[in-house]
Amino acid sequence: MARTASLSGFPEWLPQERLVELHVLDTLRRTFELHGFASIETRAVETVGQLLRKGEIDKEVYGLSRLQDDDDSASKDDAHALALHFDLTVPFARYVVENAGYLAFPFRRYQIQKVWRGERPQEGRAREFTQADIDVVGDGELPFRYDVELALVIAEALSALPIPPFRLRINNRKLAEGFYRGIGLADTAGVLRSIDKLEKVGPEKVAELLQEELGATPEQAKSALELASIRTEDTSFVGQVRALGVQDELLEEGLSELEQVIAAASAAAPGKVVADLSIARGLDYYTGTVYETVLVGHEQLGSICSGGRYDALATKGSRKFPGVGLSIGVTRLVSRILSQELATASRSVPTAVLVTLVDDDSWIAAQKVAAQLRGRGIAVEVAAKADKFGKQIKYADRRGIPFVWFSHADGTHEVKDIRSGEQVGADPASWMPPAADLVPQVVAASA
Amino acid sequence: MARTASLSGFPEWLPQERLVELHVLDTLRRTFELHGFASIETRAVETVGQLLRKGEIDKEVYGLSRLQDDDDSASKDDAHALALHFDLTVPFARYVVENAGYLAFPFRRYQIQKVWRGERPQEGRAREFTQADIDVVGDGELPFRYDVELALVIAEALSALPIPPFRLRINNRKLAEGFYRGIGLADTAGVLRSIDKLEKVGPEKVAELLQEELGATPEQAKSALELASIRTEDTSFVGQVRALGVQDELLEEGLSELEQVIAAASAAAPGKVVADLSIARGLDYYTGTVYETVLVGHEQLGSICSGGRYDALATKGSRKFPGVGLSIGVTRLVSRILSQELATASRSVPTAVLVTLVDDDSWIAAQKVAAQLRGRGIAVEVAAKADKFGKQIKYADRRGIPFVWFSHADGTHEVKDIRSGEQVGADPASWMPPAADLVPQVVAASA
Numbered sequence: 001m002a003r004t005a006s007l008s009g010f011p012e013w014l015p016q017e018r019l020v021e022l023h024v025l026d027t028l029r030r031t032f033e034l035h036g037f038a039s040i041e042t043r044a045v046e047t048v049g050q051l052l053r054k055g056e057i058d059k060e061v062y063g064l065s066r067l068q069d070d071d072d073s074a075s076k077d078d079a080h081a082l083a084l085h086f087d088l089t090v091p092f093a094r095y096v097v098e099n100a101g102y103l104a105f106p107f108r109r110y111q112i113q114k115v116w117r118g119e120r121p122q123e124g125r126a127r128e129f130t131q132a133d134i135d136v137v138g139d140g141e142l143p144f145r146y147d148v149e150l151a152l153v154i155a156e157a158l159s160a161l162p163i164p165p166f167r168l169r170i171n172n173r174k175l176a177e178g179f180y181r182g183i184g185l186a187d188t189a190g191v192l193r194s195i196d197k198l199e200k201v202g203p204e205k206v207a208e209l210l211q212e213e214l215g216a217t218p219e220q221a222k223s224a225l226e227l228a229s230i231r232t233e234d235t236s237f238v239g240q241v242r243a244l245g246v247q248d249e250l251l252e253e254g255l256s257e258l259e260q261v262i263a264a265a266s267a268a269a270p271g272k273v274v275a276d277l278s279i280a281r282g283l284d285y286y287t288g289t290v291y292e293t294v295l296v297g298h299e300q301l302g303s304i305c306s307g308g309r310y311d312a313l314a315t316k317g318s319r320k321f322p323g324v325g326l327s328i329g330v331t332r333l334v335s336r337i338l339s340q341e342l343a344t345a346s347r348s349v350p351t352a353v354l355v356t357l358v359d360d361d362s363w364i365a366a367q368k369v370a371a372q373l374r375g376r377g378i379a380v381e382v383a384a385k386a387d388k389f390g391k392q393i394k395y396a397d398r399r400g401i402p403f404v405w406f407s408h409a410d411g412t413h414e415v416k417d418i419r420s421g422e423q424v425g426a427d428p429a430s431w432m433p434p435a436a437d438l439v440p441q442v443v444a445a446s447a
Numbered sequence: 448m449a450r451t452a453s454l455s456g457f458p459e460w461l462p463q464e465r466l467v468e469l470h471v472l473d474t475l476r477r478t479f480e481l482h483g484f485a486s487i488e489t490r491a492v493e494t495v496g497q498l499l500r501k502g503e504i505d506k507e508v509y510g511l512s513r514l515q516d517d518d519d520s521a522s523k524d525d526a527h528a529l530a531l532h533f534d535l536t537v538p539f540a541r542y543v544v545e546n547a548g549y550l551a552f553p554f555r556r557y558q559i560q561k562v563w564r565g566e567r568p569q570e571g572r573a574r575e576f577t578q579a580d581i582d583v584v585g586d587g588e589l590p591f592r593y594d595v596e597l598a599l600v601i602a603e604a605l606s607a608l609p610i611p612p613f614r615l616r617i618n619n620r621k622l623a624e625g626f627y628r629g630i631g632l633a634d635t636a637g638v639l640r641s642i643d644k645l646e647k648v649g650p651e652k653v654a655e656l657l658q659e660e661l662g663a664t665p666e667q668a669k670s671a672l673e674l675a676s677i678r679t680e681d682t683s684f685v686g687q688v689r690a691l692g693v694q695d696e697l698l699e700e701g702l703s704e705l706e707q708v709i710a711a712a713s714a715a716a717p718g719k720v721v722a723d724l725s726i727a728r729g730l731d732y733y734t735g736t737v738y739e740t741v742l743v744g745h746e747q748l749g750s751i752c753s754g755g756r757y758d759a760l761a762t763k764g765s766r767k768f769p770g771v772g773l774s775i776g777v778t779r780l781v782s783r784i785l786s787q788e789l790a791t792a793s794r795s796v797p798t799a800v801l802v803t804l805v806d807d808d809s810w811i812a813a814q815k816v817a818a819q820l821r822g823r824g825i826a827v828e829v830a831a832k833a834d835k836f837g838k839q840i841k842y843a844d845r846r847g848i849p850f851v852w853f854s855h856a857d858g859t860h861e862v863k864d865i866r867s868g869e870q871v872g873a874d875p876a877s878w879m880p881p882a883a884d885l886v887p888q889v890v891a892a893s894a
Contacts, residue, residue, distance in 0.1 A: 006545050007529075010490040014549050015556065018486050033886075034821045036798035036828035036848075039465050043457040043575055044491075044561060048514065061514045066565040067495065067530060068508075082454075083514060098453050102461050104795075104846040106831070109462065114491060118513040128490050143831040145810065152814065264811065348551075351483035363592065364711065367599065374481045381483035384553070384590040399551045401483075439480075 009121030010128045011335060016348035021130075021334045023345075023442035024161055025112060028132045028328065031157040032110035037134050040109050042091040044116075049079030050094055051086065060086055060117040084116040088133045088327065093314035096137055096321050105139035105321075106146070112330070123339075124301045124332045133307075135325030137314070142322045144257060147289040147309055148264045154305060154326050155269035158293065162343035162444035163333060165296045166304070168269070169276035170261055172289050173308070175254025176227070176277070179241070182248030183223045190214045195228050196280035203229075228278040234266055235259050237275040254288070261289060287311040291326055301336055304329050346441040347400035350379040352433050353415070354396040355405040357386040362407065369407055372428040378438065380405075393418055402437050456568030457575045458782060463795035468577075468781045470792075470889035471608055472559060475579045475775065478604040479557040484581050487556045489538035491563075496526030497541055498533065507564040508533055531563040535580045535774065540761035543584055543768050552586035552768075553593070559777070570786075571748045571779045580754075582772030584761070589769045591704060594736040594756055595711045601752060601773050602716035605740065609790035609891035610780060612743045613751070615716070616723035617708055619736050620755070622701025623674070623724070626688070629695035630670045637661045642675050643727035650676075675725040681713055682706050684722040701735070708736060734758040738773055748783055751776050793888040794847035797826040799880050800862070801843040802852040804833040809854065816854055819875040825885065827852075840865055849884050 005011045013021055029039070051061055064082040085091050088111045096107065112132045121127055134153060136146045151168060158166050176195070177188040185191050194209045203225050210216040210224060223244060230240050238259050258275055265273040281290040288309035295304060307326030314321040337343050353373060355366045363382065370380040381401070383392050396404050397418055405426070406414045415431060416423040432438070452458050460468055476486070498508055511529040532538050535558045543554065559579045568574055581600060583593045598615060605613050623642070624635040632638050641656045650672050657663040657671060670691060677687050685706050705722055712720040728737040735756035742751060754773030761768040784790050800820060802813045810829065817827040828848070830839050843851050844865055852873070853861045862878060863870040
């Protein structure tokens with residue numbers, strides 16, 4: 001498990017590791033579908049103009065060019081040139097605008113795809129990685145209740161994964177911006193950017209930044225940091241904020257929204273949700289609720305699931321499509337699960353049974369036995385050659401196949417569990433392996 | 448369904464169309480796993496040096512460069528530069544060599560991923576498309592029987608899809624090369640390249656090519672074309688080839704191999720398999736069996752599934768990894784299914800039930816009903832607002848959700864099928880929708 005990727009930042013899994021990833025992906029898909037989210041995929045490429053519309057991440061984008069294209073000089077500066085998407089939100093916004101006439105709003109979708117960023121690779125940060133996003137997007141307006149619902153869906157999805165306990169940290173941009181405004185700091189975006197650095201550089205440094213870069217007084221800096229220090233697992237943050245004595249309409253709206261999210265989410269997933277008033281999230285397009293998620297004991301891995309409410313990510317003329325969504329960092333999660341062996345697959349092949357050959361001519365008959373077993377959902381391989389039985393059994397053992405099947409000349413059959421050595425008579429029309437052996441199980445390590 | 452992609456060659460599906468694609472992908476995955484193939488994915492990028500190692504397709508490769516990388520001039524000619532993979536075979540060969548120490552051979556894998564080619568887009572040919580590959584690779588040697596097995600697996604996989612009848616056309620390179628050698632044509636690769644053009648340019652033109660470019664006599668050209676004209680649904684091709692009176696050891700080996708494949712495959716999938724001695728397949732690395740597949744009535748779409756035996760695609764020093772594999776063109780298939788409405792999804796959302804709200808405060812209680820239903824695998828949405836019931840029902844109708852749920856103040860519940868209007872009492876702890884409504888069904892159009 002300690003292999004390094006042959007290309008730094010582009011992880012690849014062995015078959016047994018891939019089963020863990022598939023388990024995570026299947027679990028997420030199932031949870032999302034049970035909550036009525038429809039699957040879509042968008043193309044891997046966007047025009048450079050589309051990607052850079054929201055600014056900020058241009059450094060990390062991979063541009064594309066045809067290797068044999070003679071005219072290879074202009075494309076990089078051309079807004080129509082193609083580049084790989086760096087998240088699934090920007091492509092989704094384009095998809096909604098392009099297909100608005102074909103979608104029923106509020107449109108609920110999940111999207112599980114690879115994205116690419118040319119960042120310096122490190123643990124938890126790859127250049128190619130899989131994200132699993134859910135969003136609900138309205139046409140014109142979107143009830144606030146969806147902010148509450150998405151917290152519940154994500155808590156349920158993460159709870160179903162073989163990972164350590166997580167904390168979903170939730171804040172609200174209106175609350176923070178209203179508070180800053182209320183204490184007289186007008187550049188609320190600037191304050192948010194400084195507060196976003198809290199975990200990295202500490203409160204003293206942030207206080208300095210607020211005073212030097214944003215002209216805050218020591219008292220204003222102190223108040224902003226007091227707000228950011230509030231963390232509660234229930235709605236008691238409301239009283240704590242009120243105790244700071246700041247009056248602002250937007251602050252009140254944000255307090256009320258965050259209270260609703262925390263009340264419902266902490267009731268549905270007790271101990272897993274925190275109102276954390278230091279959460280800022282870097283991206284400019286969030287306008288209300290913001291979410292991020294850490295694994296307890298793995299905080300330095302960074303957020304494994306982030307998102308928020310955006311009132312105008314997508315627009316089509318005067319038509320607005322407000323939305324709320326979250327994105328799970330699947331590769332970041334799976335890398336951690338694998339590197340720390342938080343969960344493992346019970347075998348590396350789907351195969352439950354190897355049907356052996358008594359002689360080379362019995363291959364067709366063996367295929368018929370295999371087809372009967374497959375008809376009941378049992379994954380089966382047939383030996384390719386009539387080697388000695390010992391060699392055929394060794395083949396199964398080496399591949400981690402738990403059962404070998406023998407068809408005898410008298411028309412009877414036997415199946416052997418090669419782990420216990422137990423061999424019993426079996427009927428290809430009815431035999432089933434124990435449920436735990438039917439398909440590979442992904443099992444969380446006991447904590 | 449007549450939308451055009453906003454970027455030519457990069458198709459995107461609507462949610463209802465995506466359900467058809469998901470059905471195809473899920474069906475293939477299930478069939479492959481039932482036959483013991485393990486899932487792997489490789490990174491989307493390879494080094495240019497790796498991709499061009501097998502020559503030929505350099506024109507179609509998309510190179511990558513960081514948009515903000517200052518040193519942007521050298522990369523295109525640099526073998527270490529990165530480019531998007533154009534198939535899954537070359538990356539798989541690299542993966543096998545890199546991970547040989549961790550894999551149990553013969554290694555059986557399936558791989559379902561997007562690939563990219565900068566070709567001119569047309570129906571059946573996209574610039575971004577999904578392939579589904581299966582391969583078996585041995586360490587040193589790989590029994591011929593796998594050539595037979597893969598034909599059976601692919602016939603089973605394709606038979607499970609909502610597509611028109613298909614024909615799996617099979618030939619053998621040894622047979623063809625041995626025959627050409629036997630009639631005195633030494634440049635067997637050259638003859639194969641000419642024969643490969645048969646369907647496009649016709650036999651007269653191919654006869655000309657053989658004579659002008661390869662120095663064949665009219666008799667040699669005639670013999671080569673006679674061989675290519677043989678097509679049988681059973682093993683009678685053997686007699687037809689023998690009747691041409693050519694003696695060659697390699698020809699005999701090829702005849703025997705193709706006979707085994709056709710005998711087994713036509714028994715397992717009668718009418719779906721043809722020995723077609725005109726099949727050449729362009730790629731140089733095939734060394735024995737070659738496969739391609741057409742949809743009956745859609746022959747101009749090209750092959751939807753191709754592959755073959757390769758004795759040395761991957762090597763590691765003196766160690767060889769021979770293999771046999773096939774690749775299904777999923778996007779080509781799905782595009783055709785959608786454009787001709789060969790199959791459709793019964794609804795566009797996973798959701799089977801909308802739980803309505805009698806007032807805004809009942810949302811938490813409605814979530815509890817929803818959780819009970821989801822516990823039995825029923826996909827449920829909860830209304831976000833307590834609009835009038837008519838409006839809530841209209842929401843379900845517009846989204847294609849078949850059932851709406853009402854929870855009454857007296858603790859009883861009712862569920863209404865909004866297609867029939869039938870409304871009945873229901874218990875959230877036990878109610879199930881009819882099986883056909885539980886999840887969206889993908890149904891083939893009656894031919």
